[in-house]
Amino acid sequence: MPELPEVETVRTGLEPLLVGREISGVTCFRKQLRYPLPDLTGLVGQRIEAVARRSKYLLFQLSGGQTLVWHLGMTGQFHLLSQQSEKGAHEHVSIDLSDGHSLRYRDARRFGYAGLLSPAELLSHPWFATLGPEPLGPLFNCDHLIAVCQGRKAPIKTVIMNATNVVGVGNIYAAESLFRAGIHPARAAGKISKKRLLLLIHVIQQVLQEAIEAGGSSISDFVNTEGKPGYFSHAFQVYGREGAACSRCTKKIKRMVQAGRSTFYCPGCQH
Known part of the structure; x- marks a missing residue:
């Protein structure tokens, strides 16, 4: 999607x-x-x-x-x-x-x-009434993410993919952002420090901006208005790379299922 x-x-x-x-x-x-x-x-x-x-x-x-x-x-x-x-x-x-x-x-x-x-x-309208802030906008900040995560036992990946908390962080971009931030996707959101949440905000914005500049990610059907695919998929560090060597520590990328979605992560770099 x-x-x-x-x-x-x-x-x-x-x-x-x-x-x-x-x-x-x-x-x-x-x-x-x-x-x-x-x-x-x-x-x-x-x-x-x-x-x-x-x-x-x-x-x-x-x-x-x-x-x-x-x-x-x-x-x-x-x-x-x-x-x-x-x-x-x-x-x-x-x-x-x-x-x-x-x-x-x-x-x-x-x-x-x-x-x-x-x-x-x-x-x-129901399509919009419960939407959270835009991830590239000023309302997606450390105070907001701390409030969203406070006391939560839910995995951080599930939290950032929930559109009521922040919109637009889909499965691919959540996985890539958590890898860059060094945060394990299953870590309880309420157990992550303010410093690490601030880093997570930064890398989410970085990943999304890089993806936009690359024209998005084409996994199956996506093409732009000119019929061209997106090229951010060439920059994936964990998504879809199960069994491949991590670009940082050389341990093998692992896959697990969270909320019915495939999650890719490095067991050596993400804690």
Whole structure:
């Protein structure tokens, strides 16, 4: 599933292509993806004012005041094509623009979903109401993480992957961040010192920023708006490397399962 760096990569790719363009037509080739699609006919005549992101949601801010919210699910992709381009495989929505291009949404597994929300709903809607701070923003700081971890027996990896605590730290980026911080993924969150939590914040931000600069991580289906994969997977130090030698201590990377997800770590470097 695309995580924060992948969604941010899509956002930065779409922003210069869409902002200021007027929507001239909308075609939905099916009524439902993961959930029923909203009525998108009201988009016609509106201008795209901004392309933003909250957690793993793309936010297309419209001149009429509403925001078109889109979650990519497992395999969702946006591509900007000529309006004359034929409908592609797994293409479910086409948004025509006044400059002769179409924003096409493709989704092989159809786990993506969309909504049209008012400004107030962006705060109160169930998709957003319980979300924690953005990891690259000022609210994700040591005071926040200490408060989240205080007294918690839950494993630190589970805590930082919980979107109510901080958004966008998916399985890959949690594993890589904990390795860089030297923290064992199963260590109880409440047993980690302030100094180590401060380091963890720093490396989470570092890992995510590096992943964004590399265009995200392509494990299976992810490609950017130009159809290119992300290259951060070439920098993995533990994720997917079970049995390989640690780049720091040469001990073999191990794998375990936490909350139904594979966790990779170095038993020599992480405590």
